[in-house]
Amino acid sequence: MQSTPSPAFIRARWFNGQSSRGRDVLLTLEPGRKGPSLRVHVLDQAHAASRLFEHAEVEWPPVWSRNRAPAVVTVSLNQAGSLEIDTPQAWQDALAQAGARPSLTQRMQTHWPVLLGVLLVAAIGVVAFYRYGTPWAATQITRHVPLSWELSLTDRALAQLDQGYLKPSKLPPERQAELRRQFDALLGRLGPELKRYPSYTPRFSLAFRSGMGANAFALPGGAVVMTDGLVDAAAKNGLSDDALIGVLAHEIGHVVHRHTTRMLVEQGVLNMGLGVALGDVSSLLSLGSTLLTGLAYRRQHESEADCFALALMQQAQLPTGPMADLLLGIAAAREGPRKDQPTKKAERGSFGEWLSSHPQTRQRAEQLKAGQAVGCPA
Numbered sequence: 001m002q003s004t005p006s007p008a009f010i011r012a013r014w015f016n017g018q019s020s021r022g023r024d025v026l027l028t029l030e031p032g033r034k035g036p037s038l039r040v041h042v043l044d045q046a047h048a049a050s051r052l053f054e055h056a057e058v059e060w061p062p063v064w065s066r067n068r069a070p071a072v073v074t075v076s077l078n079q080a081g082s083l084e085i086d087t088p089q090a091w092q093d094a095l096a097q098a099g100a101r102p103s104l105t106q107r108m109q110t111h112w113p114v115l116l117g118v119l120l121v122a123a124i125g126v127v128a129f130y131r132y133g134t135p136w137a138a139t140q141i142t143r144h145v146p147l148s149w150e151l152s153l154t155d156r157a158l159a160q161l162d163q164g165y166l167k168p169s170k171l172p173p174e175r176q177a178e179l180r181r182q183f184d185a186l187l188g189r190l191g192p193e194l195k196r197y198p199s200y201t202p203r204f205s206l207a208f209r210s211g212m213g214a215n216a217f218a219l220p221g222g223a224v225v226m227t228d229g230l231v232d233a234a235a236k237n238g239l240s241d242d243a244l245i246g247v248l249a250h251e252i253g254h255v256v257h258r259h260t261t262r263m264l265v266e267q268g269v270l271n272m273g274l275g276v277a278l279g280d281v282s283s284l285l286s287l288g289s290t291l292l293t294g295l296a297y298r299r300q301h302e303s304e305a306d307c308f309a310l311a312l313m314q315q316a317q318l319p320t321g322p323m324a325d326l327l328l329g330i331a332a333a334r335e336g337p338r339k340d341q342p343t344k345k346a347e348r349g350s351f352g353e354w355l356s357s358h359p360q361t362r363q364r365a366e367q368l369k370a371g372q373a374v375g376c377p378a
């Protein structure tokens with residue numbers, strides 16, 4: 001059988017405004033549903049009844065750790081004045097006995113494990129936000145980004161590129177027209193089941209440029225750019241136009257999934273989120289996070305674009321093998337004879353070649369060749 005220990009009496013002085021001198025009182029703490037209540041027993045009045053203060057009527061002082069106990073504890077009873085206790089440890093022991101549960105803040109102040117736990121949960125929260133929250137938020141927000149915004153961004157970006165890395169194409173107009181015809185035919189196979197954003201209707205166009213090595217890229221809103229270098233690479237490897245059309249299908253995938261817009265939005269959301277979580281430190285971290293998101297999400301975007309290309313090429317009844325051979329051919333040319341030569345200036349640039357912005361070439365090429373990539377929706 002277990003007996004409840006009798007409550008301890010704690011000596012205190014009660015300042016209730018009736019006299020400048022505190023009245024000597026004894027305190028007991030009684031367990032309650034919402035926390036301990038406080039009973040004050042007045043000593044200098046022979047027949048005075050004790051007075052009970054409910055848990056909510058007392059301003060409970062913060063809990064302290066054992067080696068930082070204050071000399072005197074002051075407990076406010078609001079309109080009923082305040083109590084001064086000279087035996088802080090007796091007070092704290094009685095509180096614990098009456099079942100007082102310190103608040104989270106108090107536990108953090110007195111218990112390192114709790115503090116570490118809270119920090120860990122916060123860290124997991126930040127990581128989860130970064131890993132899952134941002135892409136999700138970006139996908140949602142991207143729905144509301146108007147096509148006109150993308151088109152004007154693309155106009156400016158392409159104008160800048162034309163002043164920098166890109167040069168006019170030297171492909172004969174009839175060759176350009178032939179590739180455009182195949183590009184349009186491919187778009188004709190783009191059914192609603194392949195659309196990521198059902199109401200999104202990009203304005204697809206195919207532009208030819210030289211410079212930037214063997215490259216192709218998509219800009220928000222539907223502009224796809226292919227370089228002469230890529231067309232040449234296909235010819236050098238003896239590949240049919242299906243190889244180039246495969247690359248274009250991949251770039252159309254980036255447009256349909258609005259990858260560039262999502263990345264821009266993600267970076268905006270991430271910087272905002274980090275700002276909320278970390279305050280001033282964020283300005284320092286945002287640069288790093290911008291780089292990190294760019295790299296971390298690129299891989300996922302690439303496999304989405306690959307899956308899209310596989311599906312669209314299948315719709316158009318075109319093979320994906322030639323595209324894979326083109327990737328491998330460019331990779332081989334890169335690793336092979338040019339190894340010891342300095343890279344030509346025109347081929348460096350911030351974009352680099354299609355390969356450098358599309359990592360894991362070999363693995364991807366194998367999947368494209370087999371006509372199926374890992375993780376594609378069935």
Ligand SMILES: [Zn+2]
Nearest residue numbers: 250302305358
């Ligand atoms: Zn890509």
